[in-house]
Every structure is written in C-alpha cells, then in structure tokens.
Amino acid sequence: MVDPLQAAYDPETFRREGYAVIDAVAEYLRTALTGGPEGPFHAMDPATLAQRWPGSLSEEPQGDPATLIADLLPYAHHLHHPGYVGHQVAPPLPAAALAEMVTALLNNGMAIYEMGPVNVLCERRVIEFLNGQIGWDASSDGILTHGGSVGNLTALLAARQAKAGHDVWRQGNHESYAFLASAQNHYSVDRAVRLMGWGAGGIEPVEVDEKYRLRPAALSAALGRAQARGRKVLGVIASDCTTSTGSFDPIEPIADFCEQHDLWLHVDGAHGASFLLHPESRATLLQGIQRADSVVWDLHKMMLMPALVTAVLFREGRRSYEAFAQEASYLFDGADPEAQWFNIGQRTLECTKRGLGAPAYTLLRAYGVGFFREYLQRMLALTQTFARMIRESEDFELAIEPQVNIVCFRYRGRGSREQQNALQARLRRTAIESGGFYLVQTQLDGVVWLRTTVIHPLTDAARLEGLLACLRQAARAEGET
Numbered sequence: 001m002v003d004p005l006q007a008a009y010d011p012e013t014f015r016r017e018g019y020a021v022i023d024a025v026a027e028y029l030r031t032a033l034t035g036g037p038e039g040p041f042h043a044m045d046p047a048t049l050a051q052r053w054p055g056s057l058s059e060e061p062q063g064d065p066a067t068l069i070a071d072l073l074p075y076a077h078h079l080h081h082p083g084y085v086g087h088q089v090a091p092p093l094p095a096a097a098l099a100e101m102v103t104a105l106l107n108n109g110m111a112i113y114e115m116g117p118v119n120v121l122c123e124r125r126v127i128e129f130l131n132g133q134i135g136w137d138a139s140s141d142g143i144l145t146h147g148g149s150v151g152n153l154t155a156l157l158a159a160r161q162a163k164a165g166h167d168v169w170r171q172g173n174h175e176s177y178a179f180l181a182s183a184q185n186h187y188s189v190d191r192a193v194r195l196m197g198w199g200a201g202g203i204e205p206v207e208v209d210e211k212y213r214l215r216p217a218a219l220s221a222a223l224g225r226a227q228a229r230g231r232k233v234l235g236v237i238a239s240d241c242t243t244s245t246g247s248f249d250p251i252e253p254i255a256d257f258c259e260q261h262d263l264w265l266h267v268d269g270a271h272g273a274s275f276l277l278h279p280e281s282r283a284t285l286l287q288g289i290q291r292a293d294s295v296v297w298d299l300h301k302m303m304l305m306p307a308l309v310t311a312v313l314f315r316e317g318r319r320s321y322e323a324f325a326q327e328a329s330y331l332f333d334g335a336d337p338e339a340q341w342f343n344i345g346q347r348t349l350e351c352t353k354r355g356l357g358a359p360a361y362t363l364l365r366a367y368g369v370g371f372f373r374e375y376l377q378r379m380l381a382l383t384q385t386f387a388r389m390i391r392e393s394e395d396f397e398l399a400i401e402p403q404v405n406i407v408c409f410r411y412r413g414r415g416s417r418e419q420q421n422a423l424q425a426r427l428r429r430t431a432i433e434s435g436g437f438y439l440v441q442t443q444l445d446g447v448v449w450l451r452t453t454v455i456h457p458l459t460d461a462a463r464l465e466g467l468l469a470c471l472r473q474a475a476r477a478e479g480e481t
C-alpha cells in the first residue's frame, strides 16, 4: 500500500508530471500563438462551464495532477492568441511561468528576511531598477505588492500619514480628508479612500480636457470645492495613464500645484509607468515623474509578467515605512525599521507574500532591459498603424488619438446615440464569438466605444486589419452601410 503523502512528494513523480504539464502548456502555446480561427476567448457561459466539472469534490482522487491541470487549458481565456487586444493584462512570457513555478514551489514567504532571502534580494534589485528609471537616487525605496489596487492603497496610506498633520496610524482620522484626481481616475483610488474611512467624497474629481487628461488649470477649483465640503486635501493623484483611453495627466504642472499647496503627489502609473523605458515617452508623456512622492507601476501590464506584480515606489525611501507604521516589535526586535529594510513585511499589506520579485528580476536579467524597450517600441508603432487604419477608413472613428497603446474607436452606425451604442456592443460580441479576437468596450460621456489594448508582442498590422474587417462585416450583416 503506497503512502499517499509520501507519493505526493516523490521527486520522480514530480519530474514525470512536470514534463507532462510542460508538454501540454507548450502545445497550448503553439496553438494559441499561431492565432488560429478558434480565437482567444474560449469561455462558455458560466452555466455551461459549470457542467464541465459537475458535482462536488470527493474523498477519493479524481485523476492524476498533470491530466487535471492540462484539462483546464482548453476552457481558459487564451491571452497568447495574437487576436487578444482586450484588457491591460499581458500575455506573459512563457519563461515567466517557469520562474513562477519555482517561486511557488520554494514558497519563500516574505514578511521577514529569514523566510525568503532570495526573494527579498530580487525584490530589492527590481525596486532599484524601477526607481532608477524614474530618475530617483539611492534615497528612494519601495516594495512589491499584489496589484495596482493594493499598490494605490499602500501609497495613499503613506500620503495620509505624511500630510494629515498627526499620527493617523495610531490615532485614526481626525478630520475628513480628500485627494484630488482626474475625473477619469481608476476606481481603485476611490476604494482606497473608502477603506481609509473617508466615505464617499474622498476623491474630488478634477475636470479633464478633450483628450481625457486632467486639466491643471482646474486643480484650484477642485481644491476649493473639496475644502468647501469640509475636507482637508492631502494630495493629488495623477493617472499616467488612465484606464479607459490611455490618457496621461501632465505631471509637471500638477507637481507645481502640489509644491505650492504642500500636497502629496501620487502617480498612478499602473499601466503607463512602463513607458519610462521608452525614451520619447519618458521625455513627453512622463516628463516630471521624478517629482512625484509615490508611483505605482504594474509589471503585469506592459512588462510581460503574469499577474500580479506591482511596485509601490517612494522618492523618499523612509515614506515606505509609514504606510503601515505600527509597532511590530515581535517581528523586528523593536529596532529602527529602516535598519531592517530586508524585513519587507513591515511595509506591505501582506504578511506572507509570494516571492514577487524573483520572476521579474530573473527575466529582466535573462532578456535584458533592451528586450522590453523593443517590445514597448513595437507596441507603440503598431498602435499608430492601427490608429491610421481607423482614421483613414470611412466607417470607423477614433475617440481620441492614442497616446500609447490603448485605442478607443467605433463603427459609425446609424440612428440615435442609444442605437449606436447598442450596435458597438453587438459588434464586439460578434467579433469575440466568431472572429478570433478579444476586445472590450468603454463608455465616455455617454458614448460607447470599442476599446483595444495593443499588448501582445506577436499581434501585427494584418491582424488588426482583420479585426476591422470582421467588425465591418458584422455591421453590414446588420444592414449598416
């Protein structure tokens, strides 16, 4: 009789199952990357999918792990299909999955150095690299965390501690506070302020211009409105870029405003900060980012890493200790927390944290930074090509000229705004269900737009031509001209 616990940890069994899983994943990649007619989006409706794995879990084994793992592949959403131009989620580098596997197996949690020494060092090197891209020196610091939403919360907690005027971590909120942010801000910043107990109204929206960028001239009025509501304003959140349209709030004038009013400047660069690696974008769209107090940067968006790995970066490194400035002396021996930078848990929402830095650090080393720069360059060029196709067509229109790799456009349909909005939604459905594409949609000032993120390294102009052709065909099938 085999001991099941012993068998589960048998290295030879792992080797055998590991090869089988790798074979299945390689086959998935081969099929998905060739961009066959099946398309990226394989998901059935939830009820049908529920029938695929009916019933409840049983006492007895249901099959070997390799088979059961491989069985998931056909039903997943295939981001590696080059027709995937949907949300801002990367088709990760295949090698990242290998790094993730090792990281998962080692399970070196990171609250304290002793539990994850290699991961702590890898995280340190990633943070130093990202801070260097911003233009910050060795007095900067930061941490990795699970996603831009937690990242924004972490940065805003530090901002509150720095600007509220008392020790909020100990004493709680003394007043009602607010941050100013573009009317196009990501909903995670509103969640963050509600989590901090500020209720609705913790974000005072600032007017945007015709390209959906925060209008610096509107900051004063927004500050006045928040104050008139009895809120003490602690800072400004610049979205670089916004989620819907990829619009970059202009950092220099916002930084000037923050300096004048002694406000914290947080740059939500979840998507856009990666473009720091692209010199032209650095010099234009992200100009002045080094003046920020904090920056959030998702590596699972434009750095080809699997979700989630987010950097929360602080210009003044010691701010990194103020987000969760509680005494955790049983963990840190009561010492100056900065002297123990390597005990990362004192600065993160997480206690046990996955080794987020190891895959990112090893892949940045393995491919070289130039590889990522080349990727960004190509995505930007392809986006421009796509925008030109739309501009030069008679039946599609752009919402705005894309600033990076997010394109909002729509088919010029007939009828009322409602009818045209509904048409876009139907065209999107048809493209997903039959055309080998995945795209999303967004709403701007009551108008529905098709929304694409050019994020797959192997998407090309022909495929984007194909997307337009597919949408056009669907529109004509409906009697549009």
Ligand SMILES: *Cc1c(COP(=O)(O)O)cnc(C)c1O
Residues within 6 Å of the ligand: 088, 146, 147, 148, 149, 150, 186, 188, 239, 240, 241, 242, 243, 268, 269, 270, 271, 298, 308, 310
């Ligand atoms: C994606 C995004 C977020 C949220 O990040 P997650 O990693 O999905 O939690 C926040 N802000 C902006 C601007 C984003 O684009």
